[in-house]
Amino acid sequence: MSAIESVLQENRVFPPPEALAKQATISGMAGYNALCAEAERDYEGFWARLGRENLHWSKPFSRVLDESNAPFYKWFDDGELNASYNCLDRNLENGNADKTAIIFETDDGKVTHISYRELHARVCRFANGLKSLGIAKGDRVVIYMPMSVEGVVAMQACARIGATHSVVFGGFSSKSLHERIVDVGAVAVITADEQMRGGKALPLKNIVDEALTLGGAEAVRKVIVYRRTGGQVAWQAGRDLWMHELADAQSAECPAVPVEAEHPLFILYTSGSTGKPKGVQHSTGGYLLWAKMTMLWTFDLKPHDVFWCTADIGWVTGHTYIAYGPLAAGATQVMFEGVPTYPDAGRFWEMIQRLKVTIFYTAPTAIRSLIKAAEADSKVHPRQYDLSSLRLLGSVGEPINPEAWMWYHTNIGGGRCPVLDTFWQTETGGHVITPLPGATPLVPGSCTLPLPGIAAAIVDETGQDVPNGNGGILVIKRPWPAMIRTIWGDPERFKKSYFPPELGGTLYLAGDGSIRDKDTGYFTIMGRIDDVLNVSGHRMGTMEIESALVANPIVAEAAVVGRPDDTTGEAICAFVVLKRARPNDEEAKQIATELRNWVGKEIGPIAKPKEIRFGDNLPKTRSGKIMRRLLRSLAKNEEITQDTSTLENPAILEQLKQAR
Numbered sequence: 001m002s003a004i005e006s007v008l009q010e011n012r013v014f015p016p017p018e019a020l021a022k023q024a025t026i027s028g029m030a031g032y033n034a035l036c037a038e039a040e041r042d043y044e045g046f047w048a049r050l051g052r053e054n055l056h057w058s059k060p061f062s063r064v065l066d067e068s069n070a071p072f073y074k075w076f077d078d079g080e081l082n083a084s085y086n087c088l089d090r091n092l093e094n095g096n097a098d099k100t101a102i103i104f105e106t107d108d109g110k111v112t113h114i115s116y117r118e119l120h121a122r123v124c125r126f127a128n129g130l131k132s133l134g135i136a137k138g139d140r141v142v143i144y145m146p147m148s149v150e151g152v153v154a155m156q157a158c159a160r161i162g163a164t165h166s167v168v169f170g171g172f173s174s175k176s177l178h179e180r181i182v183d184v185g186a187v188a189v190i191t192a193d194e195q196m197r198g199g200k201a202l203p204l205k206n207i208v209d210e211a212l213t214l215g216g217a218e219a220v221r222k223v224i225v226y227r228r229t230g231g232q233v234a235w236q237a238g239r240d241l242w243m244h245e246l247a248d249a250q251s252a253e254c255p256a257v258p259v260e261a262e263h264p265l266f267i268l269y270t271s272g273s274t275g276k277p278k279g280v281q282h283s284t285g286g287y288l289l290w291a292k293m294t295m296l297w298t299f300d301l302k303p304h305d306v307f308w309c310t311a312d313i314g315w316v317t318g319h320t321y322i323a324y325g326p327l328a329a330g331a332t333q334v335m336f337e338g339v340p341t342y343p344d345a346g347r348f349w350e351m352i353q354r355l356k357v358t359i360f361y362t363a364p365t366a367i368r369s370l371i372k373a374a375e376a377d378s379k380v381h382p383r384q385y386d387l388s389s390l391r392l393l394g395s396v397g398e399p400i401n402p403e404a405w406m407w408y409h410t411n412i413g414g415g416r417c418p419v420l421d422t423f424w425q426t427e428t429g430g431h432v433i434t435p436l437p438g439a440t441p442l443v444p445g446s447c448t449l450p451l452p453g454i455a456a457a458i459v460d461e462t463g464q465d466v467p468n469g470n471g472g473i474l475v476i477k478r479p480w481p482a483m484i485r486t487i488w489g490d491p492e493r494f495k496k497s498y499f500p501p502e503l504g505g506t507l508y509l510a511g512d513g514s515i516r517d518k519d520t521g522y523f524t525i526m527g528r529i530d531d532v533l534n535v536s537g538h539r540m541g542t543m544e545i546e547s548a549l550v551a552n553p554i555v556a557e558a559a560v561v562g563r564p565d566d567t568t569g570e571a572i573c574a575f576v577v578l579k580r581a582r583p584n585d586e587e588a589k590q591i592a593t594e595l596r597n598w599v600g601k602e603i604g605p606i607a608k609p610k611e612i613r614f615g616d617n618l619p620k621t622r623s624g625k626i627m628r629r630l631l632r633s634l635a636k637n638e639e640i641t642q643d644t645s646t647l648e649n650p651a652i653l654e655q656l657k658q659a660r
């Protein structure tokens, strides 16, 4: 029987293994309920206790939550701390100096162990280097780097001196990078000559050079380059510097600059349903607290764990569960430069075996593609590897279908490791709805229950609660410390996007549909309710892709929708009207390839549509509005059952149907 064969209804329940429950930080549902009750009883007191017990404050806070300018909430705002101090110095003081902080593995399999002491010294040297360039608290620095220790050093060094970083995923194009550099007002860019993935070198410095010629980025005074491959790069004297030359000349001591708890630790761009990407601004205190708490609660981190999160530092998962959370919690973590399929699709399993990983955290897309690979080639099947070191598995970024969940649980977890389906978002800072390994009975396909202190609920279009068993809109009813603070440079958009007046203006709108189980109250996420797509766990706005398409001189009009895909979760399907006559089949193939590459250049390879269909027009209402729900049905190749009476040009449906 195929492992991906559909399981129609999920009735299996997996209680936490007894031994695990006994020694877990949150032990049993009684432990979970006690924390929820504490938060319920005294919300501010609950968060204040966690804040005091888990972070080092150079100036203790006396105020917990300031709601006076809601929804611009402030947490711990008269307190001061430094994120890098909490991640590094604290470990030197707590006896972790010689503990391995990062086990770094390159694309071609070279492994380095970096202790907390060494990481601290490297961050200090680089932080001093940044200071020597005049970079200081309040400046923004863009980081466009490969998965590397240097990437983490760059982030931590910014945090150490109070500079706000904005990491841009290495797969974004020069145009996307440029847009972010300009929007955030960066004074410097930290990059690498090239990045290595799957045996191939990809230029990064060249892309930065290109981005900086596009104009408007004059505030960028310095480009700091990590030498990864030694490949050829162009050099602009006075502007460009090697990271090692800058750092090597510096002292290994750099006092961490205390910042106010609300000081922006980072700004990370993500897609919304309209307009350009949003710069999600996170705080220092509230964010770091949650990064650490969720390491202790969701991942039940223990001193001997070897934690591996496979995300890229360019996404929020790589921020919270590589650059900050594991270090704040004193973990040993694996960091990997490459891809899961190189040199073969057994790479993850081989690394888990060799590096004795105990907690493994990855995305459903990776799992689904590795299932396919294992079914096609028994040599890369996980049963060929000793995965007995594992004790917990995590999933993030998109819904994990019960079949993939079961495969992960059985084949990777040996039936003994809880699978933690963690629901969260760039905006939430860390997990918000997730099982706890020593407490929550698991149901495949459900992210189960909100973490203590997170007031998740499901409401209708007017903001009223819906009873369990009915689907609705996922919201969070109370502010929490790790939440987004604002959209950089656009507070109005922040208010409108996340606290819409239709819902009463006080509920945080996640943007996902969800349903709670009638009996257990467990949440299942049904996917986005806006025009945001999730392709391989990468979040993209349909509008961004449409804008990229219509920027091509041959395109008159374009509409983009998502459709379910077995491997990538969702796939991008574009409907395009050309300025010239509709192409015949042969031409259509060629033009589709051109347009796909065009989108790759405009946004980045992750945004390339899987399918492009050409029509003489798009299905529109008489008032000229594109009827997207019809396009969604067409993309899924399903019969159109919706009412089409308001359609101005019904014949177009048949044409677009044929165009596949």
Ligand code: PRX
Binding pocket: 270, 316, 317, 395, 396, 397, 398, 399, 400, 421, 422, 423, 424, 425, 426, 427, 447, 510, 511, 512, 525, 527, 528, 534, 537, 538, 539
């Ligand atoms: O639709 C949800 C989906 O990913 C969106 C957030 O994307 P992003 O900000 O890029 O952050 C991804 C990593 C946290 C959500 O609105 N999503 C994330 N985790 C899950 C999920 N959907 C279902 N189940 C999840 N566990």
